[in-house]
Amino acid sequence: xxxxxxxxxxxxxxxxxxxxxxxxxxxxxxxxxxxxxxxxxxxxxxxxxxxxxxxxxxxxxxxxxxxxxxxxxxxxxxxxxxxxxxxxxxxxxxxxxxxxxxxxxxxxxxxxxxxxxxxxxxxxxxxxxxxxxxxxxxxxxxxxxxxxxxxxxxxxxxxxxxxxxxxxxxxxxxxxxxxxxxxxxxxxxxxxxxxxxxxxxxxxxxxxxxxxxxxxxxxxxxxxxxxxxxxxxxxxxxxxxxxxxxxxxxxxxxxxxxxxxxxxxxxxxxxxxxxxxxxxxxxxxxxxxxxxxxxxxxxxxxxxxxxxxxxxxxxxxxxxxxxxxxxxxxxxxxxxxxxxxxxxxxxxxxxxxxxxxxxxxxxxxxxxxxxxxxxxxxxxxxxxxxx
Numbered sequence: 367x368x369x370x371x372x373x374x375x376x377x378x379x380x381x382x383x384x385x386x387x388x389x390x391x392x393x394x395x396x397x398x399x400x401x402x403x404x405x406x407x408x409x410x411x412x413x414x415x416x417x418x419x420x421x422x423x424x425x426x427x428x429x430x431x432x433x434x435x436x437x438x439x440x441x442x443x444x445x446x447x448x449x450x451x452x453x454x455x456x457x458x459x460x461x462x463x464x465x466x467x468x469x470x471x472x473x474x475x476x477x478x479x480x481x482x483x484x485x486x487x488x489x490x491x492x493x494x495x496x497x498x499x500x501x502x503x504x505x506x507x508x509x510x511x512x513x514x515x516x517x518x519x520x521x522x523x524x525x526x527x528x529x530x531x532x533x534x535x536x537x538x539x540x541x542x543x544x545x546x547x548x549x550x551x552x553x554x555x556x557x558x559x560x561x562x563x564x565x566x567x568x569x570x571x572x573x574x575x576x577x578x579x580x581x582x583x584x585x586x587x588x589x590x591x592x593x594x595x596x597x598x599x600x601x602x603x604x605x606x607x608x609x610x611x612x613x614x615x616x617x618x619x620x621x622x623x624x625x626x627x628x629x630x631x632x633x634x635x636x637x638x639x640x641x642x643x644x645x646x647x648x649x650x651x652x653x654x655x656x657x658x659x660x661x662x663x664x665x666x667x668x669x670x671x672x673x674x675x676x677x678x679x680x681x682x683x684x685x686x687x688x689x690x691x692x693x694x695x696x697x698x699x700x701x702x703x704x705x706x707x708x709x710x711x712x713x714x715x716x717x718x719x720x721x722x723x724x725x726x727x728x729x730x731x732x733x734x735x736x737x738x739x740x741x742x743x744x745x746x747x748x749x750x751x752x753x
Contacts, residue, residue: 373431376405377510378503378555393427395613399563401426406564408514409561410434432456433503435511437522446527453511455504459497461542463508465515467527473536477507478552479543484577485612486600488644488673488681490540498698500543502554509534509559510542513636534565538573540596545574545584553589569593574664577611578622583629592635595628596669599639601648602656619660626664639668645684649692658699668703 385398391538397418404415408431412418412426427578438460440453449465464475482489483496513534537559545552552574559567569591576582577598586593597663601607607614614622626637639661643649661668670693672683684692687703698702 368377369374371431375399375431375433375501375503375507376410377433377506377558378501380554380561381561385536388430391422391429393422402563405510408510408517433507433509434667435504436518437511439525440522442524446524448525449515449521449524451521453508453510454479460503461500461508463512463541463646465512467530468532468719469529471535472531472533473538474509474534475538475541476505476508477541477543478539478548478555480547482543484544486577486610488600488610488642488647493583496543499548502551502558505551506558509537509555509565516741534567536571536573538575538596539569539579540573540575544577544578546579546586549582549585551584556589556591556593570635573638577613579613579616580621580625582619582650583625587629590633592633594635594638595626595629595633596638597622598642599657599660599668600642600644602653602660606653610644622661622665623660626666630664637664637666639664639666640691641668641670642673643670643684643689644673645682645688647681649684649688651695652729654692654695655699658696658701661696661701661703662699666701668701669706670696670703671706 371592374387376384381398381402384401385395388401391396393599398482400417401415403409409415410430412423412430415423415426418426433456435453436457437451438454439450441450442448443450447467449467451463451465454460455462459480461477461480463477466475478500480497480500481495482491484492486492513712516532518532519526519530519532539552539555556572556574559565559572560569567715570593572591573596574586574595575596575598583595586595587621598611601610601614602619604614607619624654629635630637639657641648643658659669660666670689672689673681675682683689691704693703
């Protein structure tokens, strides 16, 4: 049958919107539960929804837009415990999703934008630039793909490790894009994930990462859920953060710190500080000391992740000695700090790397990296010898 001009992606609809769609088709309310249950299990083809009347399945086929993403690349690392997926939507846009398996836990790292407009010069996604927002349905579908893989025990021809969970337990909004720059889709996805009749994820099992969009953090707090907020800090002084995280020019550290403190007070949820440790850029003692002061004031936990080498970015990870020194210096200042492993390094699992490997020539310098690196280098020289 021909598709209606009002065709929609069912994953972009809330429970109330699904009910309204079915009511428009003359269906009773209980059909919502049946339809929603199929969607949660990853079935979006009405022809496969066998407990619905045939006539309704035909009508839904007319109303549902073809929006299922195609798996166009799949890399595996960590003995099958990290799976990096490149998913392409029907309009040809591709994004990245990562499934990470742990004992009794399956975490999906999802994207909210195709590309990113934040322009952080060390990030492959930021280098590639912003292309478009993802819809709520396109964000939710990433979790659906991962959940279906866990249910089936494999992705494509690749079996998942024995003992892997059979469903998604945690979701982190840390893939491509800035979640709070696509706030409608992010909030709608959180509601989908937290729905007790849907994925039924604990709010504490959902982490939203941001580079520091202050208005978005307040909107996230308005949900009234104890979501984990992860702030990608990467620099603890305004001069360096202006270069590494350009949004800092609009929302400097003092403003960001104030809204993070407000978030903690409103949600009673400890905030995490994310720190991509870049060799000879933000791994010095001054940054460690200032980071410790901020973390103590916010009572935040710090996660340090050594930089994954990325095509087009000349900055590299710090030495093991420098990494250990940085972490221990922050810890001695009374801060809870964790050195995260760089899972999936051999699977291009750092944000944006798989796409970069497909679209960039090795060693190419991309526009956002030009200028920032030179300015940071000049400032470092002006600071004199490193400690």
